[in-house]
Amino acid sequence: MIKKIKVDDLAIFNGSCLFAIPKSTSNLLQPDFDKFMGYSKLFFDQNHNISDGYLVKLLEQRLAAFHQTDYCVTFCSGFWALAITMSALALKDKTEIVMPSLTYRRMPDIAAWTKLTPRFCEVESTTLAMSAATVRSCINDNTALILGVHPIVNCCDINGLLDLAKEKNIPLLFDSVESVYESTADGKVGSFGIAEAFSLHACKLLNGFGGGYITTNDASLAKQLVMMRGFGFIENANTEIVAGMSAELNEMHAAMALASLDDVEKQIERNRERYYTYKDLLSTVQGIQLVEFDERYCVGYKNIVAELLDDWPLSREDTISILNAENILVRSYYSPPLHSKSMLFPFVPAELPLTDSLAERFINFPCGHLVSNTDIADIVETLAFISINANIICERLHKNKVVQG
Amino acid sequence: MTNNFALFGAKPIFDNPLSLGQFYFPSLERYEAAFQGIFERQYYNNNGPLLNELENKLQEFLGVKHAICVSNATLGMMMVADAMELYGKVVIPAINFVSTAQLLSWLGLKPVFCDIDLNTFQMDINQIDELIDKDVSAIIAANLWGGACNEKLISEFAESKRVQLCFDSAHAFGCRVNNLPIGNFGVAEVFSFNAKNILSAAEGGCICTNDDNIAARLKSIRPSYGVANTVSIVRVANARMSEAQAAIALMNLDDFSENQKQNQCLYQIYETNISTIPGLNIVKPSGVSFSNKQYVICIVDEALFGLSRDLLIEILKAENISIPSDFYALPYPSQTYDQELSRQMNSLPNTKSFFSTYIELPIGALVSTESVERICDLLNRVHQSSAEIYKRLEK
Numbered sequence: 001m002i003k004k005i006k007v008d009d010l011a012i013f014n015g016s017c018l019f020a021i022p023k024s025t026s027n028l029l030q031p032d033f034d035k036f037m038g039y040s041k042l043f044f045d046q047n048h049n050i051s052d053g054y055l056v057k058l059l060e061q062r063l064a065a066f067h068q069t070d071y072c073v074t075f076c077s078g079f080w081a082l083a084i085t086m087s088a089l090a091l092k093d094k095t096e097i098v099m100p101s102l103t104y105r106r107m108p109d110i111a112a113w114t115k116l117t118p119r120f121c122e123v124e125s126t127t128l129a130m131s132a133a134t135v136r137s138c139i140n141d142n143t144a145l146i147l148g149v150h151p152i153v154n155c156c157d158i159n160g161l162l163d164l165a166k167e168k169n170i171p172l173l174f175d176s177v178e179s180v181y182e183s184t185a186d187g188k189v190g191s192f193g194i195a196e197a198f199s200l201h202a203c204k205l206l207n208g209f210g211g212g213y214i215t216t217n218d219a220s221l222a223k224q225l226v227m228m229r230g231f232g233f234i235e236n237a238n239t240e241i242v243a244g245m246s247a248e249l250n251e252m253h254a255a256m257a258l259a260s261l262d263d264v265e266k267q268i269e270r271n272r273e274r275y276y277t278y279k280d281l282l283s284t285v286q287g288i289q290l291v292e293f294d295e296r297y298c299v300g301y302k303n304i305v306a307e308l309l310d311d312w313p314l315s316r317e318d319t320i321s322i323l324n325a326e327n328i329l330v331r332s333y334y335s336p337p338l339h340s341k342s343m344l345f346p347f348v349p350a351e352l353p354l355t356d357s358l359a360e361r362f363i364n365f366p367c368g369h370l371v372s373n374t375d376i377a378d379i380v381e382t383l384a385f386i387s388i389n390a391n392i393i394c395e396r397l398h399k400n401k402v403v404q405g
Numbered sequence: 406m407t408n409n410f411a412l413f414g415a416k417p418i419f420d421n422p423l424s425l426g427q428f429y430f431p432s433l434e435r436y437e438a439a440f441q442g443i444f445e446r447q448y449y450n451n452n453g454p455l456l457n458e459l460e461n462k463l464q465e466f467l468g469v470k471h472a473i474c475v476s477n478a479t480l481g482m483m484m485v486a487d488a489m490e491l492y493g494k495v496v497i498p499a500i501n502f503v504s505t506a507q508l509l510s511w512l513g514l515k516p517v518f519c520d521i522d523l524n525t526f527q528m529d530i531n532q533i534d535e536l537i538d539k540d541v542s543a544i545i546a547a548n549l550w551g552g553a554c555n556e557k558l559i560s561e562f563a564e565s566k567r568v569q570l571c572f573d574s575a576h577a578f579g580c581r582v583n584n585l586p587i588g589n590f591g592v593a594e595v596f597s598f599n600a601k602n603i604l605s606a607a608e609g610g611c612i613c614t615n616d617d618n619i620a621a622r623l624k625s626i627r628p629s630y631g632v633a634n635t636v637s638i639v640r641v642a643n644a645r646m647s648e649a650q651a652a653i654a655l656m657n658l659d660d661f662s663e664n665q666k667q668n669q670c671l672y673q674i675y676e677t678n679i680s681t682i683p684g685l686n687i688v689k690p691s692g693v694s695f696s697n698k699q700y701v702i703c704i705v706d707e708a709l710f711g712l713s714r715d716l717l718i719e720i721l722k723a724e725n726i727s728i729p730s731d732f733y734a735l736p737y738p739s740q741t742y743d744q745e746l747s748r749q750m751n752s753l754p755n756t757k758s759f760f761s762t763y764i765e766l767p768i769g770a771l772v773s774t775e776s777v778e779r780i781c782d783l784l785n786r787v788h789q790s791s792a793e794i795y796k797r798l799e800k
Contacts, residue, residue, distance in 0.1 A: 049771065050600045250650065256649065
């Protein structure tokens with residue numbers, strides 16, 4: 001590490017960059033290569049050609065067992081897993097989908113492909129998540145579907161949403177992309193609502209190069225999803241019965257996801273170590289507070305999110321710029337929130353003051369396979385350095401901006 | 406003699422089902438080396454080095470300005486339709502994979518089916534005129550059977566009617582029209598890199614265009630990591646091709662010439678042998694100066710062959726020859742398009758005729774010259790014994 005002794009040492013002021021290789025918020029798990037090849041050999045050695053889905057079926061069995069559900073259906077991406085399932089579940093002749101504004105930036109695009117209109121709900125300040133109370137005010141006669149989205153750290157109010165969905169008789173689909181390993185008092189994430197959606201993108205807990213999956217205990221939904229992802233064909237019959245799509249996972253991605261799944265327990269141990277390193281070190285820096293995992297139940301410890309408190313001496317924008325220049329690729333937490341973005345498809349305009357305020361305060365920190373505990377120490381030391389030198393940094397940044405402007 | 410057929414209890418000529426599709430795939434050694442490289446780079450998705458290499462090589466191979474690779478061809482065509490801002494109705498050939506009609510539904514667009522020309526078995530330019538009205542915004546023409554539709558006439562027609570034109574070239578990778586590679590026509594063309602096609606990424610697709618603005622829109626819709634969004638789009642499609650898919654496509658692109666030669670060799674055996682069997686006629690790739698020869702499509706003339714197409718399919722299936730292809734889906738019962746199709750089917754006599762008379766025969770990596778000879782021998786024996794088979798089935 002190149003230590004920052006004076007403000008000139010910061011990369012934003014043309015000092016040397018802290019990390020030669022960027023440290024990002026993507027998980028980029030690297031499973032064991034031999035395991036990956038072992039799975040790959042199954043379609044070489046056993047006469048399974050690349051398109052007959054042998055490994056896909058194996059992966060689906062393994063994931064269903066992992067989430068303790070009856071069915072798992074894989075897709076080419078989490079994006080299309082969500083879109084196809086939304087399309088399958090939305091109540092007929094209704095057009096609105098309720099979702100939080102403080103979530104994945106592409107979520108409204110997914111809704112747009114399904115011809116559903118997003119209605120954005122507020123979140124709770126304590127959890128950063130939607131709750132029954134924040135969703136209830138968004139339900140109306142035109143609500144087709146509730147998308148229950150877990151935040152990046154911990155889970156949303158699952159039981160509250162389940163009760164509300166039941167009371168209103170509206171289907172509830174969970175977006176559990178960030179909660180693969182999480183458990184609650186009522187069991188593992190995966191079996192709540194009608195279905196739950198997950199991602200196998202390289203940046204997520206399970207690296208399948210790309211991909212996604214749905215878990216469900218609903219046999220008819222599982223069957224429908226299998227047909228929809230494969231052009232609507234009924235298995236072994238050349239009959240097209242539902243509005244289909246092309247969204248199947250390929251065998252190489254399945255091999256990668258299987259190898260990642262084999263490593264998941266060890267990964268959680270490594271994630272836990274990283275999380276505790278952040279927790280211990282960030283506690284020594286004034287004005288920044290880690291969003292802690294609820295460790296009463298199983299958690300994946302994957303994502304590291306911290307809040308910039310009122311006494312943090314720099315704006316979030318400046319903080320992110322300074323860190324990014326060092327190749328510490330921190331990201332603002334779901335900012336801007338979805339309801340404030342411009343969209344060229346129908347959506348319900350919303351005023352969400354709490355979301356607006358929360359969207360200004362949180363930062364995602366580097367995590368995952370390529371981030372060591374030493375890296376974390378260096379990252380936090382840099383934070384402490386810019387905190388101590390905030391006044392002079394601010395002055396120089398503003399001066400530079402004036403000059404550049 | 407009929408006792409020699411599996412349909413009547415004999416041992417099938419193939420122990421395992423012979424699948425339809427190309428299925429060219431690199432050896433385990435090459436696969437392992439390619440993936441070792443991916444693991445060393447630790448770059449798995451989001452426009453990685455292999456994807457960039459593949460797109461550059463495809464641009465060079467096809468002589469096209471932009472090759473934009475995607476996770477599958479259906480998503481590729483959805484992206485094209487969004488990038489072209491299609492609206493209302495879109496004319497598509499009635500013979501094509503069902504995905505074209507399906508993707509239009511996802512986009513809120515209405516398919517209008519165009520009949521085929523019985524000489525070329527491609528979209529019939531003469532039929533399109535009556536399908537164009539003020540609500541039609543585009544034609545998605547298709548290049549089928551390793552051949553091509555009449556691009557020149559369709560382009561002139563589209564221009565005269567002021568409708569946009571793009572091509573579904575899912576099955577036409579490597580084919581050339583007057584020596585110009587397919588990929589250079591219309592606003593954009595979409596290739597499929599599904600394992601069943603000659604250039605396989607296991608699954609995947611590629612959009613080609615010479616239009617900078619459309620390319621910029623497509624890259625934003627895909628989206629493209631690290632590429633600044635300079636154009637406005639309605640929505641992203643999350644259709645990136647992974648490094649794993651790009652690795653397979655790169656190796657198969659290296660092998661293209663060899664694989665095309667294997668197709669050519671097998672095709673030649675089919676052509677030579679089937680030409681001697683009355684009532685069976687191979688559909689030759691039309692409209693191209695060079696074909697990838699990835700399909701063997703055969704029309705069954707029941708009167709001359711002695712048996713109907715459907716009976717022949719039953720015989721071939723019993724012999725473990727997987728027929729028909731599930732790729733030409735419009736003839737099958739379709740809940741989604743039933744009403745529309747039954748309304749339009751009366752005006753699609755050639756399509757109707759094709760669907761009741763065609764068979765597809767296996768060609769590709771999993772098919773040996775010996776297999777083709779056995780299939781041709783079987784077809785000949787079926788013809789020779791057709792009267793006897795018919796009688797036995799009647800009983």
